[in-house]
Amino acid sequence: MPPPAKHRDAIVDAAVRLFRQKGYAATGLAEIVEASGAPKGSVYHYFPGGKAAIGAAAVREAGRRVLGTVRGLAESTQSAGELVTAHAELLAAWMAQSGYRDGAPMTTVLLENAPQDGPITAAGQDALRAWSGELAARLERDGVASDRAQRLASLTLSALEGALVQARVEQSGLPLIIAAQELSRLYLASV
Amino acid sequence: MPPPAKHRDAIVDAAVRLFRQKGYAATGLAEIVEASGAPKGSVYHYFPGGKAAIGAAAVREAGRRVLGTVRGLAESTQSAGELVTAHAELLAAWMAQSGYRDGAPMTTVLLENAPQDGPITAAGQDALRAWSGELAARLERDGVASDRAQRLASLTLSALEGALVQARVEQSGLPLIIAAQELSRLYLASV
Numbered sequence: 001m002p003p004p005a006k007h008r009d010a011i012v013d014a015a016v017r018l019f020r021q022k023g024y025a026a027t028g029l030a031e032i033v034e035a036s037g038a039p040k041g042s043v044y045h046y047f048p049g050g051k052a053a054i055g056a057a058a059v060r061e062a063g064r065r066v067l068g069t070v071r072g073l074a075e076s077t078q079s080a081g082e083l084v085t086a087h088a089e090l091l092a093a094w095m096a097q098s099g100y101r102d103g104a105p106m107t108t109v110l111l112e113n114a115p116q117d118g119p120i121t122a123a124g125q126d127a128l129r130a131w132s133g134e135l136a137a138r139l140e141r142d143g144v145a146s147d148r149a150q151r152l153a154s155l156t157l158s159a160l161e162g163a164l165v166q167a168r169v170e171q172s173g174l175p176l177i178i179a180a181q182e183l184s185r186l187y188l189a190s191v
Numbered sequence: 192m193p194p195p196a197k198h199r200d201a202i203v204d205a206a207v208r209l210f211r212q213k214g215y216a217a218t219g220l221a222e223i224v225e226a227s228g229a230p231k232g233s234v235y236h237y238f239p240g241g242k243a244a245i246g247a248a249a250v251r252e253a254g255r256r257v258l259g260t261v262r263g264l265a266e267s268t269q270s271a272g273e274l275v276t277a278h279a280e281l282l283a284a285w286m287a288q289s290g291y292r293d294g295a296p297m298t299t300v301l302l303e304n305a306p307q308d309g310p311i312t313a314a315g316q317d318a319l320r321a322w323s324g325e326l327a328a329r330l331e332r333d334g335v336a337s338d339r340a341q342r343l344a345s346l347t348l349s350a351l352e353g354a355l356v357q358a359r360v361e362q363s364g365l366p367l368i369i370a371a372q373e374l375s376r377l378y379l380a381s382v
Contacts, residue, residue, distance in 0.1 A: 023303040025216035100306050107356050108302040112214040114359045115291050124360040155373045161353030165298050168305045169315040182346045186377045
C-alpha cells in the first residue's frame with residue numbers, strides 16, 4: 001500500500017527549507033524525513049534516488065515558488081521596475097524575519113551540485129529560465145526590445161541572487177533594495 | 192618544533208579550491224589536509240579552531256585574491272566599465288577552463304555559514320567591502336558621485352556573484368558577460 005501523496009509534498013517542503021537555511025551537504029536525509037513528519041519508509045517510495053532526487057525536487061519546488069511570486073507581483077504592479085522593487089522588498093522582509101538565515105531558495109543547492117549532478121542542474125536551468133522568461137515578458141510589455149529584455153532579465157536574476165548572498169553576510173536587506181532601485185533605472189533607460 | 196609556515200598556506204590554498212568546487216559541508220577536514228600535502232598534525236597547530244577556522248581563513252584568502260584581481264585590472268583598464276568587463280571575461284574563462292565546476296570563490300561557504308558562524312561572516316564582510324570599495328573608488332574617478340558609486344558597486348558585486356551561479360547552472364560564461372555589458376551601460380548613464 002503506497003503512503004499518502006501528502007508525504008511527498010511534506011518531504012519536499014522540508015528539504016526546500018533546510019537546504020535554504022544550511023545548504024545541501026549539511027542536511028542529512030534523516031533530518032529531512034524527521035522535519036517533514038513523513039514515515040521513514042515513505043522517502044524511498046517517493047524518492048528511490050535518495051537525497052539527490054530530493055535535491056532536484058526541492059530546486060523544482062523552489063523554482064515554482066519564485067515563479068508564482070513573480071507572476072503574482074507582475075499582476076499587482078505596473079512596470080518591470082515596480083515588479084523587481086516589490087520582489088526585492090519581499091525578499092528583504094523574508095530575510096529580516098529569519099534573522100538573515102533563510103536566504104536564497106535554491107542558490108546553495110545549485111552551487112554545491114551544478115553542473116556535476118544532472119537532474120539538479122536541469123531543475124535549476126528550468127527554474128532560472130522560467131523566472132527569466134517572466135521578467136523578459138514584463139520588460140517587453142514596457143516597451144523594451146526582445147533581445148535587450150532578455151539581457152536585462154539575465155542581469156536581474158544575477159543581481160537578486162547575488163544580493164541575497166550579500167544580505168546574509170551583511171545581515172541587511174539593503175543590497176536587495178539597492179539592486180532593485182538601480183535595475184529600475186536601467187530598465188527605464190532601456191525603453 | 193612548530194611545522195614550517197608554508198603548511199598553513201598550503202592548507203588554506205587547498206581549502207579555497209575544495210570549498211569553491213564542492214562547498215564547505217561536503218569537504219572534510221581530512222580531505223583538505225590530504226590535498227594540501229601538509230602533515231596531519233600541522234592542521235591543529237595552525238587552526239586550533241578546526242574546520243570553521245579554516246573556513247574563515249579560506250574566505251579571507253579568496254577575498255584577498257579577488258581584491259588583487261580587481262586592483263590589477265583597475266590599473267590596466269581605463270574606466271569602471273572596462274574593469275568590470277575584463278573581470279567578467281576573466282571569470283568566464285576560469286569557469287570554462289574548469290568545466291563550470293570551479294565557480295564562486297567564497298559564495299558557497301558564505302551561503303552555508305553566514306550569518307551563524309561569526310568569524311566566517313566577518314571574513315565575508317571584509318572581503319565584500321574591500322572589493323566594493325575598490326570598485327566605488329574607480330567609479331568616482333570616472334566622475335560618478337560618491338553615494339551613487341557605492342550603490343553601483345553594491346549592484347556590481349551582487350550581479351557578478353549571481354552570474355557565477357547562473358554560469359554554473361547554464362554551463363556558459365554568457366551570464367557574466369551580459370551582466371558586465373549591462374553594468375557598463377548603467378555606469379555610463381550615471382556620470
